[in-house]
Amino acid sequence: MPEFAVARFTGPKYLQAMVATDAKPDGVAVMKPDSSALELRGLTKRFDRLAVDSLDLTIRAGEFYALVGPNGAGKTTTLRMVAGLLRPDDGTVSIFGIDALVDPVAAKQVMAWVSDEPMIYDKLTPLEYLEFVAGLWGIAPSVSKPVAEELLSSLGLEPHRHERCEGFSKGMRQKVALAGALVHDPRLIILDEPLTGLDAVSARHVKGLLGERVRAGCTVIMTTHILEVAERMADRIGVIAAGRLVAEGTLTELRQQNGHADTSLEDLFIALVTLQDAA
Amino acid sequence: MSSATALSWFARHELRLAWREWFAMMTGGRRRRARAAVIGLVFFAALLHLPAWAVIGRFADLQLPLDKSSLIVISATILLAWTLMLSQAIESVTRVFYARADLDLIMSSPARLANLFSVRIAAIALSVTLMALLFSTPFIDVLVIGGGPRWLNAFGVIIAMGLSAAAIAIAVTILLFRLIGPARTRFVAQILAAIIGAGFVIALQVAAIISYGTLSRFTILTSGTLAAHAPEVDSIWWWPARATMGDSAALLLLLALGLVLLGCVMAIFSGRFADTAIDAAAYGTSSRKRARERAFRGGSRQQALRRKEFILLWRDPWLISQTLMQLLYLVPPALLLWRSFGDSSVALTLITPVIVMAAGQLAGGLAWLTISGEDAPDLVATAPLTPSSVTRAKIEVVLIAIAAIFSPLVAALVFASLFQAVITAAMLIVGAASATAIQLWFRVQARRSQFRRRQTSSRLATFAEAFSSIGWAATAALLLTLPMAGIVSGLMTAGLVAMTWKFSPKRE
Secondary structure, three states, rough: OOOOHHOOOOOOOOHHHHHOOOOOOOHHHHOOOOOOEEEEEEEEEEOOOOOEEEEEEEOOOOOEEEEEOOOOOHHHHHHHHHHHOOOOOOOEEOOOOOEOOOOOHHHHHOOEEEOOOOOOOOOOOOOHHHHHHHHHHOOOOOHHHHHHHHHHHHHOHHHHHOOOOHOHHHHHHHHHHHHHHHHHOOEEEEEEEEEEEOOHHHHHHHHHHHHHHOOOOOOEEEEEOOOHHHHHOOOOOEEEOOOOEEEOHHHHHHHHHOOOOOOOOHHHHHHHHHHHHHH | OHHHHHHHHHHHHHHHHHHHHHHHHHOOOHHHHHHHHHHHHHHHHHHHHHHHHHHHHHOOOOOOOOOOHHHHHHHHHHHHHHHHHHHHHHHHHHHHHHHOOHHHHHHHOOOOOOHHHEEEEHHHHHHHHHHHHHHHHHHHHHHHHHHOOHHHHHHHHHHHHHHHHHHHHHHHHHHHHHHHHHHHHHHHHHHHHHHEEEEEEEEHHHHHHHHHHOOHHHHHOOOHHHHHHHOOOHHHHHHHHHHHHHHHHHHHHHHHHHHHHHHHHHHHHHHHHHHHHHHHHHHHOOOOOOOOOOOOOOOHHHHHHHHHHHHHHHOOOOHHHHHHHHHHHHHHHHHHHHHHOOOOOOHHHHHHHHHHHHHHHHHHHHHHHHHHOOHHHHHHHHOOOHHHHHHHHHHHHHHHHHHHHHHHHHHHHHHHHHHHHHHHHHHHHHHHHHHHHHHHHHOOOOOOHHHHHHHOOOOOHHHHHHHHHHHHHHHHHHHOHHHHHHHHHHHHHHHHHHHHHHHOOOOO
């Protein structure tokens, strides 16, 4: 087993079993241990205007990182480039030392993507969906089935595990999509507005599950418009505006940077974005 | 706003929506293509006059009174057009029930729902009639030019047919809702529309095969047996034929009948239309189909993809019926094969192009479903597989499905003629591969539920797929009868596919 895997997976037994299977890509075993989970250097993407402008960002392994910013700031575009859904015009993406632009398959093996619009198959049941996702990531059925059942149970989907998803509410669909992202035990979870459409109870479930994963050594990067979530859950917060990172740090560091010791993240955010707009 | 003003306002709203849907269908949703679409449409309409002249030109001089055989042929043609209109009307009605996103708005408004839905029913009748007029105009033009203005009555007959087809479609669909519920109605209505649309032609062909051993439906229509059993020439059954040929009294009666039928349907069903729409809108939110408990299956990542595709195809009867309805046209040749088993007749040769054509069309539909119709594109794109391995797995699904469906027919052909079976199998593979390749080159990410609109994404792909299937079918037939001509036809079709590739969008 590669060094990083032994060091990282101290969580439940099934997680350790999973990394011991042949699920890991060939290239991963030879990569050097790296303290950064994600490194973006000079990441640039232009559509009809510049969406992401030479973005530099480093997220440490085992960190919960929240990316916040106004609409159209470039948050989703950034995450889609990290997930391999968009090709950057310029710059590099490194995931646990793997160059995601050179070896995307190896990079994808260790990460998961969840978007704000849950994309699942209406004609599959949650359990069948998880079986399919586990199959795509090459996880042995003997490992993935108990993990899938545990995930469905922890997300409150146990009574619906054999029902087709076509009748599910948006919240239930989002939970199925999230379970799909976790069933192959990714080391980096990328979430774009994962709490959109979830009720308070479901949102708490999801937040609890993400917190558990971070405590087990997983890295999470998440965009959100709910600043209270970023404030309470994130180890560090990045504020992005007009495709650039305008501020970054823990909540305390952000307050210090802006000279407001007791202000809320919402006030800080508005101050930073207004400042950026003025510039 | 008075009731009359509200109704006319709503009618304008419906017409605008219908126009924009039709415009989007013609232009693939791109406004810049409007001019090209208009030119293409005019060109297509002008071009349609040529086959119309070839098919119907010789009938322009027909005068009343007619003998029974002529009345049978004209009435059967009108009935065929009517069944196609009824099929289209059933599809339109189910689309209004299931796909319109404005039902919540309409039903939460203070307007009288029965009135609003009467307008919607009228809009369905109008759209069905207009579409029929569009396609029949070249044929009627040919008759008017060749036989005089009395044939203009045919436009009136088309309008009467449109009104009656819409009325019956609405009544049938709402009754289906009441009898079997919204979940099954969508599927059953789809099958019903396909059977009605294709059923009449297939029934005639089946009758011709059983009676005369030929696929030609005219053989049965002009037979003395049918004429002997047909009603007398002054019977009410010949009104549509007489109205078409200039009998104005018969035309007025048909129009009155169509209007009364539609009026009755509006009066009886416009109130229930709202309830039916609510049920249809609720369909999907209360579905509780359960799967069995079983162990997770292993295998490679590609196997997981293939398994998923097969499950999705199997579990969506509405989608699969859209694709498989093309197989209805295989019923007559299969019957002919069965009848002519071991006989090397010319009729048997006709089976090969039909099979090749059906395989091409079916492969195109399945390829769209598997390649473009991916409901979780982000999931597949973020999975640790190369894009080429994903595409390969999806193409394999298409080819496996085609092989499973057509192998029995080819195997049966082996016993009748080994050479014909080999040619059929080879052209079937080439035809299916060409249709799949065209879908691959022109793939556009879409939801599977948008299958019906797949042809609007690229007109070039649609035409290329159709011409490629026709080309390979013709090649197969010619290889069996005139091998040199078959080789030329094959080269031309291969050239067409190559040209299509050349014009396909460039991808990374």
